[in-house]
Amino acid sequence: MPTRPTRAVDSAVPLLLDRRDAWMEVTLNRPERLNALDATLHGELAAALDMAAADDCRAVLITGAGRGFCAGQDLAARAFGDQPPDLGASLEAHYNPLIRRIRALRKPVICAVNGVAAGAGASIALACDIVLAARSAKFIQSFARIGLVPDSGGTFFLPRLIGDARARALMLLAEPLPAETAAEWGLIWKVVDDAALMDTARTMAAHLATQPxxxxxxxxxxxxxxxxxxxxxxxxxxxxxxxxxxxxxxxxxxxxxxxxxxxxxxxxxxx
Missing domain, CATH: 1.10.12 (Lyase 2-enoyl-coa Hydratase; Chain  A, domain 2)
Incomplete structure (x- = not known):
């Protein structure tokens, strides 16, 4: 299938859009930071999802560049002053609207998890309709490691997908969950070999773009x-x-x- 990239591949560009015949591929493109989210990437991702909602594309595929899907918030972008930061304001301004945008799209949203999905990165994946993961991928509820509470819908999605006992343990212990176990538990749809991930995800997106x-x-x-x-x-x-x-x-x-x-x-x- 021919592609029509809207941007050249450039590590200085935080988000890549590739509009196919009837669907859109969205790639988080901060591989040097494991695609961790900062204000710029939030803005670009919001604009891309708004574009997908408004135009005639009929499916969306979200993935990450490099060896990770998304490490969650870029902690290097956090500024600590004399007063504690208002992280609730950050959720209200960026993360909560992002999850709502994904869930509100009137077309199928596929996530191809190509590596680690940590913190809010895991929640972004779970907000999508169908999640495929590379065999080497891992899902980490990393909030306990830095003294925070799971957010971006994590406490909503996990108990509903895998049950209260497993959700509590993953969040309290902050242990990585291998992709194969995530599939066995029903957290995601399917695991595929790393080399086959993107071809599988793109074939699925192209199929869904032909459906009702x-x-x-x-x-x-x-x-x-x-x-x-x-x-x-x-x-x-x-x-x-x-x-x-x-x-x-x-x-x-x-x-x-x-x-x-x-x-x-x-x-x-x-x-």
């Missing part, structure tokens, strides 16, 4: 609501979402393709 985008977005709505709903509430929500899905052109196309025994040609257009 509106139906997938409604599916995400159902997943997001499920943890807080009773069965009755979820049944009602499924009814409403199915009503909306049934009005999309892709539903009509899907049925036609099934009846005609041919591949469906979904457009992702709204009703």
């Amino acid at each position: 985008t509106q139906g997938l977005a409604l599916m995400k709505d159902a997943f997001d609501a499920s943890p807080g709903n009773s069965l009755d509430d979820q049944l009602d929500l499924e009814r409403d979402l199915q009503r909306a899905a049934g009005r999309t052109p892709d539903y009509r196309e899907g049925v036609s393709a099934f009846m005609e025994k041919r591949p469906a040609r979904f457009t992702g257009q709204p009703a």
Whole structure:
């Protein structure tokens, strides 16, 4: 598949965007800092996600350059003065909006974890819809090592994905979790060999970009609501979402393709 990079690969550029035929690849590009987040990278990543939300791309792939996915906050960018820093303000300004942007995207978001995903870096990965990890990758809830509380949705995602007992131990002990164990526990979707990670992730993104985008977005709505709903509430929500899905052109196309025994040609257009 031909690529149309919006930027040349340059280690001085904190974020790389590569717009494919119908999807976008977003690469955190501070490899010398294990793609740790500072204010500049936060701003670029927010702009990229806003672009993905606004244009006609139908899937997003997020990954990291170099040997790590994301080491979380760049501690070298923290300034200590006479007064303790207000880390809550940093979460409110940067991290919380970032997680909300990822979760709010009306299209599938894939994360290819190519190395260590630590602290908020792990939370960014877990905020995505599908997480693939290289066999050498590790997930680390590193907050206890510096006296902080897991953030960026970590205390939300981990207990729901792997249960309270495992989540508590990972956070309190701050021990690295190998990618293969993460997959066995249900924290992520799949582990692949390091050399195959990006080809696998790109093939998946290209596939999802051909699927019924509106139906997938409604599916995400159902997943997001499920943890807080009773069965009755979820049944009602499924009814409403199915009503909306049934009005999309892709539903009509899907049925036609099934009846005609041919591949469906979904457009992702709204009703």
